[in-house]
Amino acid sequence: MAQYSEQLDGIFQALADPTRRAxxxxxxxxxASVGELAKPFDMALPSFMKHIRFLEDSGxxxxxxxxxVRTCVLEEESMITAQAWLAExxxxxxxxxxxxxxxxxxxxxxxxxESVTDR
Numbered sequence: 001m002a003q004y005s006e007q008l009d010g011i012f013q014a015l016a017d018p019t020r021r022a023x024x025x026x027x028x029x030x031x032a033s034v035g036e037l038a039k040p041f042d043m044a045l046p047s048f049m050k051h052i053r054f055l056e057d058s059g060x061x062x063x064x065x066x067x068x069v070r071t072c073v074l075e076e077e078s079m080i081t082a083q084a085w086l087a088e089x090x091x092x093x094x095x096x097x098x099x100x101x102x103x104x105x106x107x108x109x110x111x112x113x114e115s116v117t118d119r
Contacts, residue, residue, distance in 0.1 A: 008085055010058035011078050019043075019051050024060060027074040034063075034070045 014020050023037050038048040052072065055061045059078040064071050 007081060011082050014055055014058040014060050017051065020055055023051060023055060024074065027061060027072060031071050031073045034072060037072060
């Protein structure tokens, strides 16, 4: 995953903003025009378009222009990349917590054995 570092930076940076997360949530329901996506937000369209461009540049969405309407669709690849990285991290931490649990259990057994022999 180290080779995907720059890609992951963009993917997670895009998720850091609540407006962009809301756009991605909405696009999870299906494609939508920029106008539809912008409606719930109290910001000028040029400001909202910065969020759309950021999502597009980071690989979360793809836009298509047909006439005067720009439609956005969710891209699956960024989700797959993020999930793969998170799964890798989870496996790493699960292994660490398993080793810690084993250490604590062994330590408790050793302490009980010492208490029994001290009597």
